[in-house]
Amino acid sequence: MNELLKELKRKIVEELQLKEVSPDQLADATPFFDGGLGLDSVDLLVLVAMVDRDYGVQIFSREVGEKVFVTLSTLAEYIAKTRKTRSV
């Protein structure tokens, strides 16, 4: 899980070209939106594409998105859980 979180932080910073942020600075509980990374809807779509492309996990509904794109931890947990389910 820690490795996945570390990897996600690096990918998010790279994918979204977050100029003011380095992956090490990001806390696991960093929110994606209000008061956190301050992402917009296009950023969200970019992350959805990255998660699908790199982890084979699709988040194509707002019901799931609202639960998953809360903090870096919630995203990592969902990826870990969904990947595990798929591989069983």
Next chain:
Amino acid sequence: MNKPWLKQYEAHVPHSLTYPEVPIHRFLSDTVDRHPDYVAMTFNEIHFTYNELNERVNRFAHALLKLGVEKGDRVALLLVNSPTYVFAFFAVVKLGAVVVNLSVGIQGEELARCLNDSGAKAVVTLDLFAQGVYAVIKKTGVKTVILHSVFGLEKGMALDRGVPQPLLFQDLVASAGTAQGPATRVSPEDVAVLQYTSGSTGAPKAASLTHKNVVASVLQSDSWVGISDGGNAAVLCLIPFFHVFGMSACLLISVLKGYRMVLLPRIDLMDILSLMETLKTYRPISFPAVPSLWTAILSLPPEVAREHLSPIRMATSGGAPLPQWAHERFEELTGRRIVEAYGLSEASSATHFAPYPRGGPIGSIGVPLPDTEAKIVDRETGNTECGAGEIGELVVKGPQIMQGYWNNEALTSSALRKGWLHTGDLARMDQDGFFYLIERKDDLIISSGFNIYPGEIEEVLRKHPKVKDAAAVGVPDRIKGQAVVAVIALKPGVEADKQELLKYCKDNMPDYRLPRAILFKEEIPRDPAGKILRRMVRLEALDL
């Protein structure tokens, strides 16, 4: 006039069109006559046929009449893509009143200025945005506020004494006595839409678009594409109707053709997640979008992107150049091309389109639409026409061009000279008649398809108590085209951190204008006349 671009026209596109002398809402009545039972729009699994749409439009028009809205009055729409927008738009134009088309992102002083500048008598909005309207209403002449209540938020609103009580859209439509169209005679020469666009100083200005302008614009785009067998196909309406691109390519083309508008509002961030499911469910024939959306969707794994994009026959991109890789990826996945277009609020929508369906050269904005003339003129005086390949200001002329800026003679005479609209954009034309944008003359930043004027951000930043001076510039961004960087000089002896200023920005400007990065400098470089040296600021921002 030499028109080298005419040889690029596809066989189905006439060089010139005949424009019927009709108001915009004739599109709706004609489609109701032909296809009353076609689905007009779908919103959250709720569907309206064209007949149902027209009935509600008429009811709302009568409700507005009862409230005193008359021909020529301005009615502001502060709405996301929703049935309410469609009902209100057509109700207002059927009365011969004028739609003041406002972005839901504007707030505070900017909103007050738009309402005052237009002289809006009424505002139609959602309960979600009502607080913002009431925050400034006392500074405006707005007499009527109509809310579509989605969440019942109006119940908890504490209103000051003397402000108009909100009226509920649902109640007004339900209590309107008749579903017959209003009797108002509307001339094609009447103003239909005031399309707000900010100036480089942040002062709002409205392009005054007549029925004739808008009808011409829609017919030009339709003839360009020439699809005649679409039936009741779906059009994905994600681009906001409050932008001319969305108003034309999503709303009005759909109503003209009898297409089904699949409305995707963007009230909050999570709404974008419905996009993929919507593409899969409704398999739209047309999807107008901005480059940032295309690049984000095309970043999906190929098999997923292919599945979602393959039904789209008309993939349009406008607002900013689409990167080459996105063109290539789309073609690889679907066998079709994304067709780029160029337009402005002042031109009702598009003036240029890449040939459909074959597309144009990468990096080009295409060629002028039928009956549209375009040329490149010297950027100093605007009087001398440039030769092929030479860079100058793009000027355009055609039936879709605005009458002028609302109540602003000075700006109008500067932008419209001898019938030519001076776009402010630097461009060149090649030997074959294809046009290429070089840069915006007025330092416009285009991020995710939104036009952002540096002045809009700088004005807000300079009001911060710790800020002495500020400059905003655009830097390249792989997804959004450009991202905003704010360069700030603090007042002597004060300290501030970037998070504090970013939070201030979030509280005082719409999300799409938020700086992606902040850079502190002791001074903002300015020339002797006090003008910001943006090239220098940009170079520093690029080093971030």
